[in-house]
Amino acid sequence: MTYILKPRFRHPKLPTNALGYTHRDYDGAVSTLCAGCGHDSISAAIIQACFELALPPHRIAKLSGIGCSSKTPTYFLGRSHGFNSVHSRMPSVLTGANLANRDLVYLGVSGDGDSASIGLGQFAHCIRRGVDMVYIVENNGVYGLTKGQFSATADKGSKARRGSVNTDSPIDLVALALQLGASYVARSFSGDKHQLVPLIKGAIQHKGAAFLDVISPCVAFNNNPESTKSFDYVRAHNEAVNQLDFMVEREAITADYAPGTVETVVQHDGSAIRLRKLAPEYDPTDRVSALTYLHQRHAAGEVVTGLLFVESDHGDLHHFLETVEAPLNGLGETELCPGPDILARYNAAHR
Amino acid sequence: MQPTDIRNPDYFHKVVDCQWACPAHTPVPEYIRLIAERRYTEAWAINWHSNVFPGILGRTCDRPCEPACRRGRVEKEPVAICRLKRVAADNKGDISGYIPPAPKQKNGKRVALVGAGPASLTVARDLLPLGYECVIFDGDAKGGGMMRTQIPRFRLPESVTDEEVDLILGMGAATRFGHFVHSLKELLAQGWDAVFVGSGAPRGRELDIPGRKEAADNIHIGIDWLSSVSFGHINKIGERVVVLGGGNTAMDCCRSSRRLGGKEVTVVVRSGFEEMKASPWEKEDAMHEGIPILNFMVPVEFTHNDGVLTGVVFEKVKAEYDARGRRSLVPTGEPPTHIPCDDVLVAIGQENAFPWIERDIGIEFDRWNMPKVDPRTMQSTLPNVFFGGDAAFGPKNIIWAVAHGHDAAVSIDKFCHGEDVNDRPPPGTSLTSQKMGIHEWSYDNDISTDVRYRVPLRETAVALADIRTEVELGFDEKLGYLEAERCLNCDIETVFTGPLCIECDACVDICPVDCITFTDDDSEAELRRRLNAPALNLTQDLYIGGSLKTGRIMVKDEDVCLHCGLCAERCPTGAWDMRKYLIDITQAGPACRSR
Numbered sequence: 001m002t003y004i005l006k007p008r009f010r011h012p013k014l015p016t017n018a019l020g021y022t023h024r025d026y027d028g029a030v031s032t033l034c035a036g037c038g039h040d041s042i043s044a045a046i047i048q049a050c051f052e053l054a055l056p057p058h059r060i061a062k063l064s065g066i067g068c069s070s071k072t073p074t075y076f077l078g079r080s081h082g083f084n085s086v087h088s089r090m091p092s093v094l095t096g097a098n099l100a101n102r103d104l105v106y107l108g109v110s111g112d113g114d115s116a117s118i119g120l121g122q123f124a125h126c127i128r129r130g131v132d133m134v135y136i137v138e139n140n141g142v143y144g145l146t147k148g149q150f151s152a153t154a155d156k157g158s159k160a161r162r163g164s165v166n167t168d169s170p171i172d173l174v175a176l177a178l179q180l181g182a183s184y185v186a187r188s189f190s191g192d193k194h195q196l197v198p199l200i201k202g203a204i205q206h207k208g209a210a211f212l213d214v215i216s217p218c219v220a221f222n223n224n225p226e227s228t229k230s231f232d233y234v235r236a237h238n239e240a241v242n243q244l245d246f247m248v249e250r251e252a253i254t255a256d257y258a259p260g261t262v263e264t265v266v267q268h269d270g271s272a273i274r275l276r277k278l279a280p281e282y283d284p285t286d287r288v289s290a291l292t293y294l295h296q297r298h299a300a301g302e303v304v305t306g307l308l309f310v311e312s313d314h315g316d317l318h319h320f321l322e323t324v325e326a327p328l329n330g331l332g333e334t335e336l337c338p339g340p341d342i343l344a345r346y347n348a349a350h351r
Numbered sequence: 352m353q354p355t356d357i358r359n360p361d362y363f364h365k366v367v368d369c370q371w372a373c374p375a376h377t378p379v380p381e382y383i384r385l386i387a388e389r390r391y392t393e394a395w396a397i398n399w400h401s402n403v404f405p406g407i408l409g410r411t412c413d414r415p416c417e418p419a420c421r422r423g424r425v426e427k428e429p430v431a432i433c434r435l436k437r438v439a440a441d442n443k444g445d446i447s448g449y450i451p452p453a454p455k456q457k458n459g460k461r462v463a464l465v466g467a468g469p470a471s472l473t474v475a476r477d478l479l480p481l482g483y484e485c486v487i488f489d490g491d492a493k494g495g496g497m498m499r500t501q502i503p504r505f506r507l508p509e510s511v512t513d514e515e516v517d518l519i520l521g522m523g524a525a526t527r528f529g530h531f532v533h534s535l536k537e538l539l540a541q542g543w544d545a546v547f548v549g550s551g552a553p554r555g556r557e558l559d560i561p562g563r564k565e566a567a568d569n570i571h572i573g574i575d576w577l578s579s580v581s582f583g584h585i586n587k588i589g590e591r592v593v594v595l596g597g598g599n600t601a602m603d604c605c606r607s608s609r610r611l612g613g614k615e616v617t618v619v620v621r622s623g624f625e626e627m628k629a630s631p632w633e634k635e636d637a638m639h640e641g642i643p644i645l646n647f648m649v650p651v652e653f654t655h656n657d658g659v660l661t662g663v664v665f666e667k668v669k670a671e672y673d674a675r676g677r678r679s680l681v682p683t684g685e686p687p688t689h690i691p692c693d694d695v696l697v698a699i700g701q702e703n704a705f706p707w708i709e710r711d712i713g714i715e716f717d718r719w720n721m722p723k724v725d726p727r728t729m730q731s732t733l734p735n736v737f738f739g740g741d742a743a744f745g746p747k748n749i750i751w752a753v754a755h756g757h758d759a760a761v762s763i764d765k766f767c768h769g770e771d772v773n774d775r776p777p778p779g780t781s782l783t784s785q786k787m788g789i790h791e792w793s794y795d796n797d798i799s800t801d802v803r804y805r806v807p808l809r810e811t812a813v814a815l816a817d818i819r820t821e822v823e824l825g826f827d828e829k830l831g832y833l834e835a836e837r838c839l840n841c842d843i844e845t846v847f848t849g850p851l852c853i854e855c856d857a858c859v860d861i862c863p864v865d866c867i868t869f870t871d872d873d874s875e876a877e878l879r880r881r882l883n884a885p886a887l888n889l890t891q892d893l894y895i896g897g898s899l900k901t902g903r904i905m906v907k908d909e910d911v912c913l914h915c916g917l918c919a920e921r922c923p924t925g926a927w928d929m930r931k932y933l934i935d936i937t938q939a940g941p942a943c944r945s946r
Binding site: 002003004005006007008009010011012013014015024030031034035036037038040041043044190191193217219223231232235 | 424425426790796797798800853854855856857859860861863864865866884885887900901911913915917920921922923924
């Protein structure tokens with residue numbers, strides 16, 4: 001915890017984006033999390049992604065529940081909309097907000113407790129419905145705010161700092177998300193922004209439910225070498241299937257890639273994401289084989305990271321429900337009260 | 352790249368830009384913190400130890416520290432270091448405990464000091480406590496040299512000069528004031544163990560153009576005129592005055608003229624306004640007193656009426672640059688301008704003059720007629736004769752004279768003990784953690800965003816009425832505190848211990864100025880280009896930390912680091928620590944000797 005405000009001064013040569021902002025313009029308040037918390041790195045990655053995409057801060061809504069992770073929206077995007085909901089209810093609140101105003105970028109920030117324990121049902125249904133959002137779980141495997149009990153995502157056999165061993169089977173949120181129909185699924189690591197930032201950018205550009213499981217070591221309670229969520233363990237067992245080189249527009253491939261090592265996925269809006277394959281046999285567009293691969297590698301003790309699955313024309317909740325294009329706050333009286341004739345016709349259709 | 356060796360005393364010294372830039376290497380942030388704590392006496396003592404004249408320099412220093420100040424790279428203006436020094440001097444209490452006493456038992460060595468200016472006084476200050484017998488010779492009746500004779504009283508009250516000069520004389524220096532040394536040969540014949548020449552650059556440059564001789568009564572050489580004003584020999588000047596020259600002496604001349612009856616005082620310079628040698632603040636002060644500065648005008652003739660000066664004719668010029676970027680001033684072809692005036696002050700430069708040094712006594716001179724002096728040891732080609740101040744390398748300023756004095760004192764001490772003067776002592780350094788608690792530091796790491804405070808001035812009408820009225824009122828305690836808080840504490844260093852680092856990125860994320868990057872090793876040029884924020888200031892080092900588990904390196908660009916300590920606050924393992932780096936340049940005494 002830091003008591004002073006982050007000094008206003010910035011590097012004079014800081015790059016600016018298309019809006020003329022530096023990444024400092026996407027800052028929030030100084031974090032009150034423990035020094036070295038992985039969550040702070042994820043906050044920095046979100047800041048960097050929004051900066052690089054040149055998103056207008058006032059067009060972003062960040063929502064969260066309860067927990068260390070759910071505190072973090074205070075620490076990034078200080079000029080965006082924010083909603084700190086009841087424990088685990090971020091998905092519901094976000095779904096409502098998204099239905100009311102589909103024009104904002106929705107960023108749901110949650111943790112392994114908030115999403116895999118109390119909020120498992122919320123998580124499942126929000127993903128099922130294909131709400132157009134970025135759902136980030138900052139996954140450290142412990143309940144940090146209550147002093148480090150194992151959470152539902154802790155691996156069986158993982159050891160806590162004080163020596164206790166987790167005996168419960170873990171919930172793999174990535175596998176769940178795949179099963180539940182998420183159309184963009186990725187896993188990354190707070191200690192690897194090189195991988196994480198492009199994945200967040202891809203998720204923001206993706207139309208539909210984009211799920212990111214980010215392993216984020218808890219330096220206070222779960223960063224001992226015997227923990228499978230520690231810096232050392234994740235670095236030693238990280239198996240990235242690909243590296244996402246995010247491109248906003250379709251451009252010629254300038255870098256020299258060996259044939260068959262690059263996959264280009266065109267998104268719904270015409271933008272393209274470019275994946276450099278690191279595991280040649282891995283196909284990120286095949287939901288079933290992705291699940292199988294995940295299970296196999298997990299059994300081998302490895303942590304699979306990268307863009308694990310993407311389906312660019314899946315659609316989202318608005319598409320499925322055929323809702324009106326304009327945000328509700330943009331509708332006038334004539335659209336909202338179309339008159340007795342329309343009402344009569346509507347009622348007649350139900351007779 | 353190789354990990355940075357922070358044991359090299361220069362590495363962190365360079366990070367303390369102000370101290371590195373100060374010729375006397377005054378530990379600036381250390382005394383600024385003391386001012387903020389209202390510990391003025393201790394702040395004064397730190398200054399006195401390093402630069403010998405805190406009260407004088409706090410009003411008149413050329414402040415090489417300020418252009419170097421890191422604050423000037425993160426916002427518009429540097430910390431007002433110079434005027435903070437004055438705050439320490441103005442508010443100090445009893446300083447007697449800080450003055451080293453001269454021992455009753457002398458060491459038997461006798462040193463003659465020629466000139467009683469800042470260089471000689473510094474040598475005396477350093478040598479007297481060691482038991483040397485120091486005898487200072489000066490043609491003037493009082494000590495202080497150019498500090499007393501050339502700096503006008505409205506910038507430097509005589510009481511301040513008296514106090515700081517007398518402090519040193521009171522340590523036991525013998526004086527031969529009013530005694531001009533006419534022959535170094537004769538002086539050497541008196542059998543001194545060492546002679547120090549700190550006689551300054553006492554000759555003002557002449558302007559030999561038509562009318563100079565005829566109108567001589569109203570054409571004065573700037574530094575001689577200032578000196579006469581200082582001693583009260585001159586107390587008035589004509590209503591219309593033209594000052595020729597663009598240096599600080601010219602600024603002192605024009606401002607003095609305004610106080611001695613000059614109503615229309617004009618400064619005219621050959622070069623452009625921007626290229627003038629005067630410090631920007633001195634130009635500002637002159638213009639504030641209603642003195643216009645005209646540029647690109649070359650004086651070609653003094654006009655006179657039967658020997659009574661009537662004005663100066665100027666040719667208008669413009670600057671042209673050749674392919675190699677060298678400037679030449681070429682006439683614009685416009686008709687010459689005549690500026691009518693009653694008096695002219697010529698302040699176009701100073702020269703050294705050594706008619707009193709015989710050329711056959713073993714002191715070699717170069718082709719510019721300057722003595723050959725070793726810039727490190729200040730020793731001349733005659734081993735027992737040392738030079739310093741303006742006498743050594745031509746006109747500089749007080750703080751350089753002080754630095755020369757310290758260096759010469761070390762050399763004299765070593766020389767008198769039969770040691771090699773080229774074997775220079777290393778500085779004393781210390782690097783101490785400032786951690787007081789989990790997120791508590793012994794210094795105020797909350798960065799003030801205040802902009803530079805202006806020193807309050809006396810009302811112009813009052814200031815112009817009397818040449819002895821000091822214009823600047825100085826910072827009061829409150830302004831002094833607020834200005835002191837602007838200091839970024841660049842001597843509190845970010846020290847990185849690679850083996851402790853878990854590469855969590857916490858420091859990278861929190862750094863407000865993006866100066867930390869963890870990356871793969873590369874050449875320095877390549878690294879500078881691809882850090883989180885480009886490191887384009889090549890005068891500032893990259894701090895490289897190794898021993899990381901992933902095999903990457905930590906690169907910190909020192910350039911705009913705020914020393915806020917947030918990296919260390921956010922570090923979970925203590926791989927970053929904030930440590931105070933103090934560097935004390937070894938002065939004459941047992942510590943500078945090898946046995």
